[in-house]
Amino acid sequence: MTELVAVAVITILAVISPGADFAMVVRNSCLYGRTTGLLGAAGVAAGVLVHVTYTMLGVGLVIAADTALFTAIKLLGAGYLVYIGLRTFFARADLTVDLDASQAGLTRLGALRSGFLTNVLNPKTTLFVVSTFTQVVGTETPLWQQGLYGLFMSLAHLGWFALVALFFSHARLRTAMLRAQKALNRAIGGTLVGLGVALGVTSAP
Numbered sequence: 659m660t661e662l663v664a665v666a667v668i669t670i671l672a673v674i675s676p677g678a679d680f681a682m683v684v685r686n687s688c689l690y691g692r693t694t695g696l697l698g699a700a701g702v703a704a705g706v707l708v709h710v711t712y713t714m715l716g717v718g719l720v721i722a723a724d725t726a727l728f729t730a731i732k733l734l735g736a737g738y739l740v741y742i743g744l745r746t747f748f749a750r751a752d753l754t755v756d757l758d759a760s761q762a763g764l765t766r767l768g769a770l771r772s773g774f775l776t777n778v779l780n781p782k783t784t785l786f787v788v789s790t791f792t793q794v795v796g797t798e799t800p801l802w803q804q805g806l807y808g809l810f811m812s813l814a815h816l817g818w819f820a821l822v823a824l825f826f827s828h829a830r831l832r833t834a835m836l837r838a839q840k841a842l843n844r845a846i847g848g849t850l851v852g853l854g855v856a857l858g859v860t861s862a863p
Contacts, residue, residue, distance in 0.1 A: 701773025
């Protein structure tokens with residue numbers, strides 16, 4: 659039970675802490691609407707399962723021990739954040755959003771992919787999953803139980819970011835934000851670029 663509580667507490671704290679996943683879901687929800695935001699949240703949750711899978715297979719231990727490999731992953735993630743941040747920063751400020759229409763400018767697959775790649779390439783999630791499994795989950799813990807922990811991590815991300823998507827795609831809040839869309843693009847884009855640059859600097863040998 660202590661192990662379960664530890665996993666739950668660490669997961670909840672990690673999920674609600676602001677980061678690249680949060681910025682991405684907010685961006686997609688505000689610019690393209692509820693469905694796109696929810697698909698982004700689903701992509702994030704799917705990304706978590708990737709981290710859980712390679713950690714359970716033991717690759718996480720290799721990443722934790724291999725500085726060069728982990729640095730490469732961090733730099734790749736940092737570059738992706740900078741790329742998305744720049745695209746957001748220089749995005750047009752005259753988009754219209756219809757929550758009941760299909761995604762203008764971002765397909766359903768694109769929405770899933772943006773959430774998935776943001777999470778998969780996010781070293782914060784790598785550290786979160788690897789450290790949880792290596793420091794909290796015991797070696798004697800059955801694989802099926804570890805799998806349930808991983809599923810909980812994924813569902814926790816899905817639940818939280820689905821709420822974020824619903825909140826930031828709400829009609830009134832969305833309308834108010836679209837009025838200040840240029841400033842919003844600059845803020846979110848700048849945040850993503852800042853996260854990417856910070857990760858890149860800390861990743862440099």
